[in-house]
Each structure stands twice: as C-alpha cells, then as structure tokens.
Amino acid sequence: MTAWFQTQLGDGLGWFVANLILVLAIALPLMLAVAMIIYGERRFWGAFALRRGPNVVGPFGLLQSFADGLKVALQEIIVPSAANKALFLIAPILTFTVAQILWAVIPFGDKMVLSDINVGLLYILAASSIGVYGVMIAGWSSNSKYPFYSALRAAAQMVSYEVSIGFVLLGVVMFAGSFNLSEIVLAQKGHIFGLVNGFALNPLIFPLSVIFMISAMAETGRAPFDLTEAESELVAGYQTEYSGMAFALYWLGEYANVLLMCALNATLFWGGWLPPIDWAPLYLVPGIIWLFAKIFLGFFIFSWVKATVPRYRYDQVMRLGWKIFLPISLIWIVLISGYLMLTRYSA
Amino acid sequence: MIQAFAFYLFATMLIASAVLVISARNPVHSVLWLILGFFNAAGLMLLLGAEFIAMLLVIVYVGAVAVLFLFVVMMLDIDFAELRAGFVRYLPFGLLLAMVLAVEMIFAVGAWKAGSLEMAQRLVPIPSDVPNIEAIGDLLYTRYLYVFEGAGLVLLVALIGAIVLTHRARGGIRPQNISEQVKRRPQDATRNIDQPVGQGVEL
Structure with missing residues (x-):
C-alpha cells in the first residue's frame, strides 16, 4: 500500500499518507475494541457475581460503553484551583498516547505490522516505561493527598515489575534469537514436537509465561495489584481529581494497556497470529482472527482474576516482585541459556 | 530533507529542554524537562542508526533513573529561595566546567578529523x-x-x-516470616473445649 501511494503522490508525501492511514486503521479499531472489552468485562464480572451486568442500552446492553462515553464527553473537566494546570491536563493525554503508540510493533498477521523494527521488544519496554509518568504527573499535579500517595505507589510498583518483565522477555528472546516481534512469532512455528505453535507449552518457558501474566497485571495496575487506585484507602487514587474526558482518557488508556499486555502475551507465548496447532487446514483461517482469539482469552483470564482474587497488601506486592519473581526469572535465564548452549550452540 | 529536519528538531528541543532543566523554578518541572531531553537524545541516536542505544537510553534513563529522580524530588520540600542563593557564587565554577568540556570536545573532534584514517583502522x-x-x-x-x-x-x-x-540494622522491628505463617495450623493455636455451664474457662 505504501508503494502505491508513493507512486501516486511522490516519495515523501505518499509515505506520510500511507502511514497515516495505517495508524488510523490500528488506532480507531483499538478504541472500538476498548469500548467493547469494557462492556465484555462488566458482563464477565456480572456473571462471576451472579448478577446480570449491563443489559439495558442497546441489544444485550452492547451500546453501554458508548452511552458512558457520551455521558463523560458532555461533562465538565474540573481543574482543582491548587493544581498545576498544564501538567494536570498533560498527564491523561500522556497515558492515552503511550497506550496507543505501543501497538505500532504488534504483528497482526504475516507481514501485517505497522513498523517492523529490529528492536521491537525493546521499543515495547521503552514506551511502556513512559506509561508510569502519566500516573506520577497526575498524582503530583493534582496537589492532593490521595493522588500523591497513589503516584508514589504506582512509581515503585511499575519500576519493580518492569525488572521481572524484562528478564522474562530475555528468556523468550534467547529462544527466538531475535528482538523482532514478527520473527519471535515465526520462531514459535511447530515449536513443540513440530506440532504445537507457541512457546508457552515448552517446560522451560511455561514458568516465565506465568510470571509474565502476573507481572502484566501488576504493571497495568489491575486487580489484585490495583494498589494505585485502592478505593478503600485512596478514594480513586491518581484519578481522584479528574472528571469528564480527562478521566475517560485514563479509562481508555488503562484498557488499551491491558489489551496490549494480552496481545504481547499472545505474541510472545501463545504463537501470535499462528493457529495453535501447526496443521495446514487451520491456516485457512486468517491469522488476525487467531490473534484476536488469543488476546480475548488472555483478557478473559485478566477479568477472571480481577473478579475472584482479593487485593494484595502493598508490602506483599513488593515482596512478590523483588523476592520471588526476580530470583526465579534470573535463575531461569541461566537455565535457558545453559540449555541453549548445550543443544543449539554446542557445535 | 526530512532527516535534516528531524535532526534540527531533535537538536533544538534537546538544547532548549537542557536549558529549561537548570532554569525551571520548580524542581519537578526540571526533572520533566530532563526527561524530554533524554527523549530527544534518543531521537538523535535513532537518526545515527544506533537504534539499540536509543532504546537503551529510554529504558534506562527515562524508565528507571528519571523515575527515581522524580520520586525523590516530588517528596522533597524544597526552599526555592535557598536554592537560588548560591547561583552567583557557583557561576564561575560552572562556567569553568563548561569550558573544560567544550575544549575537550573540540580536541576530540579535531583529533578525529585529523587522523580519521588511522582511527578507522584501529576501530x-x-x-x-x-x-x-x-x-x-x-x-x-x-x-x-x-x-x-x-x-x-x-x-x-x-x-x-x-x-x-x-543499610542500618534496626532493632525493635518484627518482620513477618511468611513460611512460618503458612505452616501454622489451627490445632497449634486454638483448642476446642466443652466446658459445663457456670464453671468458667481455664485460660
């Protein structure tokens, strides 16, 4: 598509227009997906709690998220008088933007990736490390006690779990031999006995995939690690002073981040856009459908955990990150590199 | 053309945010400008084709170091007047440092330009x-x-x-021993008794 636009409009402009269209083709469906996934999650929670969940707006309540969005868009954005106004308004934009730019390197199918860069996984790590600033700046610029506590908690929690996520990703990179997400997906083809596509069933990687799932929950601030917005202690955490669209941007950004973590989990461990079994008829289904099914399954696990597991205490969150996940993932890096030295690189 | 544009954009933003780091009134704003500076430096690295260094710069400096800076600076109660008091006193020293750095850079670039062939053979x-x-x-x-x-x-x-x-060893704290807590069974801590009415309980 880029080539076609470049012949029509010239080199630079054609590239620009083509990429703009591709960016919109990812960002707009992503927002739609976020709206639907919020509805889906509320239905899940309803089912887990033997309630009905949202079922009034539209058929089966499908339009609930759009009704909520419309309501929020019509509300006033209140800026507290003691707040640092510029930073207060920049913070939600930052969170929302970071949640979107991360999707640039996710492969949706064979060659279906916006930016096929060599350092794709490092790009994910780099861009997601900016995410914490949205929360920290919000907490500080609100000039209020609860958001501030929440910001401090978020900073410590996200930095801690990024360490173990980094080590987990290293294990996958060692097996795949590349930082490029498309190549990581292709490396999983027939990984288990030439039959199953996906790293997760490999006994050396399975523990890492579990650690990744739990760390992803902590990294996105989801239950049972939602200490940053623990309503019994901190009202609504860093979002306390926000209203209207500024609040909605946090909401959208959070769910886009959760979806991204599920997409990453699917791409790194569950074989991305490959079908689960390496069998020719299964390749007739488009890869993007397999990827979406895997993302949805991951998201279902996320909401299952959120609906059933009680919240951790803060010192327990820190203990889990530093004293359990970090040593395990470090030992696993040594194990994996030893195994690969013996099998793949022994010659 | 677009590369030159990107270079000048990143370079100007880098210098502007570096100036704002030292001139911002509020230390939290200083740290945020510093983060913007890191970003633009990473952009310059990308233009050089060093994508690994660029990503590392963002992961390490923006993702870890600056978070800790911000963490500490947010919690400090800083007296701005006192912070500015030493400005004139330290100005000559700062200028001296800047000059030393500038001269070193000129020497390094000069040596590179003069002996680029020899250098290239060694690298x-x-x-x-x-x-x-x-x-x-x-x-x-x-x-x-x-x-x-x-x-x-x-x-x-x-x-x-x-x-x-x-590290300082603090006395008088009672840290939790999680494995001990998990190992503890109801029969270790409680007992069931069937006491007749009106006789009281032995504790």
Missing part, C-alpha cells in the same frame, strides 16, 4: 547487514570480554557498597 568497522544489537554483542562478548566482565565487577562492587553504606 572495528560498522557492519551494515546485521542489526546493531548483534554487532555490539559479537564484539562485547568476544574481543572485549575481559573489559566487559571488569565493568560488571565494578558495578557489583558499587552495588554492594551502596547497600553497605546505607
């Missing part, structure tokens, strides 16, 4: 066909292995030193 050529993570890894773990491990040892010593210097 390892940049391979264009492999990603630069692989290129760096190939060099780091073969030719420069001992230097690399030496650097690792220095970091380890610094790590242990930081812990030794800041």
Whole structure:
C-alpha cells in the first residue's frame, strides 16, 4: 500500500499518507475494541457475581460503553484551583498516547505490522516505561493527598515489575534469537514436537509465561495489584481529581494497556497470529482472527482474576516482585541459556 | 530533507529542554524537562542508526533513573529561595566546567578529523547487514570480554557498597516470616473445649 501511494503522490508525501492511514486503521479499531472489552468485562464480572451486568442500552446492553462515553464527553473537566494546570491536563493525554503508540510493533498477521523494527521488544519496554509518568504527573499535579500517595505507589510498583518483565522477555528472546516481534512469532512455528505453535507449552518457558501474566497485571495496575487506585484507602487514587474526558482518557488508556499486555502475551507465548496447532487446514483461517482469539482469552483470564482474587497488601506486592519473581526469572535465564548452549550452540 | 529536519528538531528541543532543566523554578518541572531531553537524545541516536542505544537510553534513563529522580524530588520540600542563593557564587565554577568540556570536545573532534584514517583502522568497522544489537554483542562478548566482565565487577562492587553504606540494622522491628505463617495450623493455636455451664474457662 505504501508503494502505491508513493507512486501516486511522490516519495515523501505518499509515505506520510500511507502511514497515516495505517495508524488510523490500528488506532480507531483499538478504541472500538476498548469500548467493547469494557462492556465484555462488566458482563464477565456480572456473571462471576451472579448478577446480570449491563443489559439495558442497546441489544444485550452492547451500546453501554458508548452511552458512558457520551455521558463523560458532555461533562465538565474540573481543574482543582491548587493544581498545576498544564501538567494536570498533560498527564491523561500522556497515558492515552503511550497506550496507543505501543501497538505500532504488534504483528497482526504475516507481514501485517505497522513498523517492523529490529528492536521491537525493546521499543515495547521503552514506551511502556513512559506509561508510569502519566500516573506520577497526575498524582503530583493534582496537589492532593490521595493522588500523591497513589503516584508514589504506582512509581515503585511499575519500576519493580518492569525488572521481572524484562528478564522474562530475555528468556523468550534467547529462544527466538531475535528482538523482532514478527520473527519471535515465526520462531514459535511447530515449536513443540513440530506440532504445537507457541512457546508457552515448552517446560522451560511455561514458568516465565506465568510470571509474565502476573507481572502484566501488576504493571497495568489491575486487580489484585490495583494498589494505585485502592478505593478503600485512596478514594480513586491518581484519578481522584479528574472528571469528564480527562478521566475517560485514563479509562481508555488503562484498557488499551491491558489489551496490549494480552496481545504481547499472545505474541510472545501463545504463537501470535499462528493457529495453535501447526496443521495446514487451520491456516485457512486468517491469522488476525487467531490473534484476536488469543488476546480475548488472555483478557478473559485478566477479568477472571480481577473478579475472584482479593487485593494484595502493598508490602506483599513488593515482596512478590523483588523476592520471588526476580530470583526465579534470573535463575531461569541461566537455565535457558545453559540449555541453549548445550543443544543449539554446542557445535 | 526530512532527516535534516528531524535532526534540527531533535537538536533544538534537546538544547532548549537542557536549558529549561537548570532554569525551571520548580524542581519537578526540571526533572520533566530532563526527561524530554533524554527523549530527544534518543531521537538523535535513532537518526545515527544506533537504534539499540536509543532504546537503551529510554529504558534506562527515562524508565528507571528519571523515575527515581522524580520520586525523590516530588517528596522533597524544597526552599526555592535557598536554592537560588548560591547561583552567583557557583557561576564561575560552572562556567569553568563548561569550558573544560567544550575544549575537550573540540580536541576530540579535531583529533578525529585529523587522523580519521588511522582511527578507522584501529576501530572495528560498522557492519551494515546485521542489526546493531548483534554487532555490539559479537564484539562485547568476544574481543572485549575481559573489559566487559571488569565493568560488571565494578558495578557489583558499587552495588554492594551502596547497600553497605546505607543499610542500618534496626532493632525493635518484627518482620513477618511468611513460611512460618503458612505452616501454622489451627490445632497449634486454638483448642476446642466443652466446658459445663457456670464453671468458667481455664485460660
């Protein structure tokens, strides 16, 4: 598509227009997906709690998220008088933007990736490390006690779990031999006995995939690690002073981040856009459908955990990150590199 | 054309945010400008084709170092007047430092320009066909292995030193022993008794 636009409009402009269209083709469906996934999650929670969940707006309540969005868009954005106004308004934009730019390197199918860069996984790590600033700046610029506590908690929690996520990703990179997400997906083809596509069933990687799932929950601030917005202690955490669209941007950004973590989990461990079994008829289904099914399954696990597991205490969150996940993932890096030295690189 | 535009954009933003780091009134704003500066430096690295260094710069400096800066600075109660008081006194020293740095840079660039051929023979050529993570890894773990491990040892010593210097054994705290708590059974801690009415309970 880029080539076609470049012949029509010239080199630079054609590239620009083509990429703009591709960016919109990812960002707009992503927002739609976020709206639907919020509805889906509320239905899940309803089912887990033997309630009905949202079922009034539209058929089966499908339009609930759009009704909520419309309501929020019509509300006033209140800026507290003691707040640092510029930073207060920049913070939600930052969170929302970071949640979107991360999707640039996710492969949706064979060659279906916006930016096929060599350092794709490092790009994910780099861009997601900016995410914490949205929360920290919000907490500080609100000039209020609860958001501030929440910001401090978020900073410590996200930095801690990024360490173990980094080590987990290293294990996958060692097996795949590349930082490029498309190549990581292709490396999983027939990984288990030439039959199953996906790293997760490999006994050396399975523990890492579990650690990744739990760390992803902590990294996105989801239950049972939602200490940053623990309503019994901190009202609504860093979002306390926000209203209207500024609040909605946090909401959208959070769910886009959760979806991204599920997409990453699917791409790194569950074989991305490959079908689960390496069998020719299964390749007739488009890869993007397999990827979406895997993302949805991951998201279902996320909401299952959120609906059933009680919240951790803060010192327990820190203990889990530093004293359990970090040593395990470090030992696993040594194990994996030893195994690969013996099998793949022994010659 | 677009590369030149990007270079001047990143470079101007970098210098502007660096100036704002030292001139901002509020230390939290200073840290945020510093973060913007890191970003633009990473952009410059990308333009040079060093994508690995660019990503590392963002991961390490923006993702870890600046978060800790911000963490500490947010919690400090800083007296701005006192902070500005030393400005004139330290100005000559700062200027001296800046001049030393500038002269060193001029020397380095001059030496590079003068003896670029000799320099190029001593350095390892940049391979264009492999990603630069692989290129760096190939060099780091073969030719420069001992230097690399030496650097690792220095970091380890610094790590242990930081812990030794800041750790103090506090008395009077009761840390939780999780495994002990998990091992504890109801029969260790409670007992069931069937006491007749009106006789009281032995404690």
